[in-house]
Amino acid sequence: MALAGLRIIELGSSLAASFVTSLLSDFGAEVIKIEEPGIGDNLRHLPPFYQGKSLWWAVEARNKKSITLDLRLEDARKVLKDLVAVSDVVVEGFRAGTLERWGIDYEELKKANEKIILLRISGFGQEGPYKDRVSLDPVATAMGGTTFTIGFKERPPVKPGLAYGDYVPGIFGAIGIMAALYHRGRTGEGQCVELALYEPFLRFYHDHIPYYHKTGEVRERAGNKFYLGAPLGLYETKDEKWLAIIIIEDKDFGRIVRAMNQEELATDPRFSTMLGRVQNKDILNQIVEPWMKAHTRSELIEVLVKNQVPMSPINSIEDIFNDPHYQFRKNILEIEDPVLGKVKMQDVVPKLSLTPGCVKSTGPELGQHNKEIYGTLLGYSQRDIGSLREKRAI
Numbered sequence: 001m002a003l004a005g006l007r008i009i010e011l012g013s014s015l016a017a018s019f020v021t022s023l024l025s026d027f028g029a030e031v032i033k034i035e036e037p038g039i040g041d042n043l044r045h046l047p048p049f050y051q052g053k054s055l056w057w058a059v060e061a062r063n064k065k066s067i068t069l070d071l072r073l074e075d076a077r078k079v080l081k082d083l084v085a086v087s088d089v090v091v092e093g094f095r096a097g098t099l100e101r102w103g104i105d106y107e108e109l110k111k112a113n114e115k116i117i118l119l120r121i122s123g124f125g126q127e128g129p130y131k132d133r134v135s136l137d138p139v140a141t142a143m144g145g146t147t148f149t150i151g152f153k154e155r156p157p158v159k160p161g162l163a164y165g166d167y168v169p170g171i172f173g174a175i176g177i178m179a180a181l182y183h184r185g186r187t188g189e190g191q192c193v194e195l196a197l198y199e200p201f202l203r204f205y206h207d208h209i210p211y212y213h214k215t216g217e218v219r220e221r222a223g224n225k226f227y228l229g230a231p232l233g234l235y236e237t238k239d240e241k242w243l244a245i246i247i248i249e250d251k252d253f254g255r256i257v258r259a260m261n262q263e264e265l266a267t268d269p270r271f272s273t274m275l276g277r278v279q280n281k282d283i284l285n286q287i288v289e290p291w292m293k294a295h296t297r298s299e300l301i302e303v304l305v306k307n308q309v310p311m312s313p314i315n316s317i318e319d320i321f322n323d324p325h326y327q328f329r330k331n332i333l334e335i336e337d338p339v340l341g342k343v344k345m346q347d348v349v350p351k352l353s354l355t356p357g358c359v360k361s362t363g364p365e366l367g368q369h370n371k372e373i374y375g376t377l378l379g380y381s382q383r384d385i386g387s388l389r390e391k392r393a394i
Contacts, residue, residue, distance in 0.1 A: 001028025014093020019170025061363030137165030144201025
């Protein structure tokens with residue numbers, strides 16, 4: 001696989017950090033997850049459970065190896081440095097300053113391996129006036145401005161429906177690691193990569209920042225529509241279902257009015273250009289919405305697909321399971337778990353033609369790989385391991 005031979009150590013119980021390593025493990029990186037003895041990662045204890053095992057853990061810890069190590073103890077920190085010496089990357093998701101308090105910050109880790117790459121993900125970053133604040137998923141999306149944009153103007157903001165405050169930073173963290181690895185491949189230099197949970201959402205703010213800078217105006221929540229024109233947003237159907245439609249280009253507008261049997265709208269000066277549709281979006285939506293409401297979802301899908309209009313039904317997980325396109329592309333895989341039995345989960349994304357990713361295992365048992373890592377990889381004797389266990393370091 002593409003990342004075979006890359007060894008990553010994961011520290012902490014951050015979902016964002018866990019998602020970084022999960023993404024990279026999908027492509028062959030060896031991920032050694034360090035967990036607190038007797039307790040383990042927070043995801044292990046997060047519902048829903050099936051047969052006593054967290055389904056979150058089964059998915060997000062897939063392909064990983066689990067060892068136990070109490071980094072609060074000096075003996076354990078010595079073990080960590082031994083691991084760093086034979087690894088490529090460390091990913092940590094502790095609160096800001098934790099590694100410094102334990103004496104294992106980046107400068108210390110470099111003493112064990114000068115080429116090591118350290119990714120640090122924390123709520124507000126390692127520096128700044130908010131660095132000591134605690135943050136998790138909804139705090140990150142709120143701080144980053146995303147939550148402000150979700151919902152209707154006259155109503156309260158709405159929390160995103162999934163844990164984007166962890167998953168999105170996880171994607172950016174993986175990008176940071178790959179950039180640092182590329183640099184190391186050219187120069188031999190390791191480096192520290194630092195990320196605050198809220199920062200990726202600022203990057204997603206497209207034109208809001210220059211728009212506010214130049215106009216002083218704050219874009220309010222727009223509900224199921226979007227400020228860039230119409231039809232653009234979510235539309236209800238006759239059978240009380242929903243479709244997402246996006247019309248930006250003139251050619252796409254021509255396609256939807258043809259589907260509506262109202263081709264005269266394409267030459268209407270109010271709607272014939274992108275700018276015109278932006279300026280007259282409310283009027284245009286008053287034409288489109290009743291048409292959508294007069295047809296069932298299946299009727300609309302048929303006519304819109306026939307006319308090549310960019311659209312999709314709003315899918316539930318049940319819809320996704322039954323969708324033939326998902327099935328054809330094998331977006332959902334099935335894997336055997338010793339507790340769950342056969343369990344379905346997301347396949348690897350994206351698909352590589354020469355070195356495709358693979359899910360080989362679900363989330364491991366706590367300390368399942370202690371013997372392999374301590375005995376085989378680090379070469380510790382049974383006496384060494386026994387001593388660490390007596391000291392409750394592992």
